[in-house]
Amino acid sequence: MAEMLSLEQYGIRASEVIRNAPPGALYEHAIHFDKSAAISNTGALMIRSGAKTGRSPSDKRVVDLPQSTDDIWWGDVNVKLDERTFDVNRERAIDYLNTCDRIYVVDGFAGWDPKYRINVRIICTRPYHALFMHNMLIRPTAEELANFGEPDYVVFNAGKFPANRHTSHMTSKTSVDLCFERKEFVILGTEYAGEMKKGIFSVMNYIMPKQGVLSMHCSANEGDDGSVSLFFGLSGTGKTTLSADAHRRLIGDDEHCWSDDGVFNIEGGCYAKAIGLSAESEPEIYGAIRYGTVLENVVYDPVTRAVDYDDVSITQNTRASYPIEYIDNAKIPCVGGHPNHVIFLTYDAFGVLPPVSRLTPEQAMYHFISGYTAKVAGTEMGVTEPQATFSAGFGAAFLVMHPSKYAELLAQKMEAHGAKAWLINTGLTGGAHGTGKRMSLAHTRGIIDAIHAGQLDGVETVADPVFGVGVPASVPGVPDSLLTPRNAWADKAAYDATAQKLASLFQENFKKFAEGSSEAIKNAGPKA
Structure with missing residues (x-):
């Protein structure tokens, strides 16, 4: 039986408040109260998130108050909101929550290291949201829950109710508002569960650097010898696939912190892309789709309840949320030592970056701040060409402080602990899109295996004439x-022209970060 809880301190007076309900109870409530809910043939809870099937970064707001204003990287990522408007939105959320028959509360932790973890409270109205955050937060033991006390941060998820677009600073019916002074996060007008997860990540991106801890949008794994590798990369670069290694233990797939004691996962679960999922391509993730897992916006056979992971008619952003222990080789607790390797993954659709290169500390900071990958976009005439994408820190949408703050912390920690930095191109080789071929996954895995085995440590490198990175003269198993x-x-x-084009794109993008960067970092970029 789930515990009942009073939320009077927030002005919420719902007749039924259910705290930390177990998955079975949340399944029952979802099936009973949510018409989009169904159970898959492997036991996962299938659900629709509503009109929004992805995050709404343009609707994210941060309250501008004197205590935090100088710390925040204001602009397109962190859009200013005044406190009065936050109060209006908060009251709107509370008013909606008070109309609901039942409220679900999930109390859990963010951060596996007890020294740095924070207590988080989720207040929501959909059973699926409660199950999602049950999976994504670190689940407290019965004793920890009894002694939970007051949370450090509270998320008010009133996503079924729209924001008032006529309120100042609102641009749509969706508003995702974060107030660091009040330690509150308010969601209106979107039922996409990922907003809660990334809201907590934004909180950690604010409070961790203040303690000298680097918060990172990356995956992490550990070898039998205790060596740790971090994998940074934007969507589609292979971050999840390459960190899921049968010979290494998974510390986490998405959000981590690097402290003076080593690395720790922020989350208690994984939120994996489900598009194209198969037992052959990603056996670890496929095996995690079972009882307790949330399958978001997937299409399934109404008779057999088998999921068609290739059907993207609802969205390409189909997702699976499950506890990390559903991965057989997960490391519990999700902590590790200081990283030996920091690996930046990029899908270079221009086909001009080397399959692997060694980075100097300055180059590592430059590429971390740049956060480059490329995608292929179709034009109206059917012609396709590469499109560069830059996202600072390989996750600009979640950064709260200026990217240089995180880059400086990364450089300090890499230098203090002797971590090596690598840039790996999982994209094209031999030509740009249309003539080039995708880098073989076997070759990429071979490169990473060679890095882990120390086989590249003594190999001579040659500086790339355009990008300046150190290209190994040889890699075992790679032509x-x-x-x-x-x-x-x-x-x-054609190569020379394309390389110069990409170098120019790097330089143009870096102009907006030049003011906060040293000359050494500015000089570590490509030469166009």
């Missing part, structure tokens, strides 16, 4: 012809 990108192109002039 030498692939290691130097220009050699893999039949048309050398």
Whole structure:
């Protein structure tokens, strides 16, 4: 039986408040009260998130108050909101919550290291949201729950109710508002569960650097010898696939912190993309789709309840949320030592970056601040061309402080603990999109295995003439012809022009970060 709880201190007077309900009870409530809920043939809870099937970054607001204003990276990522408007939205959320028959509360922790973890309270109206955060937060023991006390941060999820678009600073019916002074997060007008998860990540991106701890949008794994690797990368670069290694234990798939004691996962679960999922391609994730897992916005056979992971008619952003212990080789508790390797993954659709290169500390900071990958966008005439994407820290949407703050912490920790930095291109080789070929997954895994085995430590490197990165002369199991990108192109002039084009895009993007960066970092970028 789930515990009942009073929420009077927030002005919430619902007749039924259910605290930390177990998955079975939340399944029952979802099936009974949510018409989109169904159970898959493997026992997962399938659910629809409503009109929004992804995050709404343009609707994110941060309250501008004197105590925090100088710490925050104001602009497109962190849009200012005045306190009065926050109060209006908060009251609107509370008023809606008071109309609901039942409220679900999830109390849990963010951060596996007890020294740094925070107590988080989720207040929501959909059973699926409660189950999602039951999976994504670190689940307290019965004793920890009894001694939970007051939370450090509270999330008011009134996402079924719209924001008032006529309120100042509102641009739509959706508003996701964070107030660091009040330690509150208010959600209106979106039922996409990922907003709660990323809201907590934004909180950690604010409070951790103040304690000298680097918060990171990356995955992490650990070898049998205790060596730790971090994998940074934007969507589609292979971060989840490459960190899921049968020979290494998974510390976490998405959000981590690096303290003076080592690394720790922020979350208690994983939120994996489900598009194209199969037992062959990603057996660890496929095996986690079972009782207790939330499957968001997937299409399924109404008779057999089998999921069609290739059907993207609802959204391409189909997701699975499950506790991290559902991954067989997960490391519990999700903590590790200081990283030996920091690996930046990029899908270079221009086909000009090397498959692997060694970075100097300054280059590591430059590429961390740049956060480059490329995607292929179709034009109206059916012509396709690469499109560069830059996201500072490989997760600009969640950064609260200026990217240079996180880059400086990364450089300090890498230097203090001797971590090596690598840039790995999981994209194209031998040409840009249309003529180039996708880098073989076997070759990429071979590169990462060689890094972990120390086989690249003593290998001579040659500086790339355009990008300046150190390209190894040889990598076990990888053809030498692939290691130097220009050699893999039949048309050398086309390579030179394309490399210069990408170098110029890097330089143009970095202009907005130049003011907060040292000369050494500015000089570590490509030469166009």
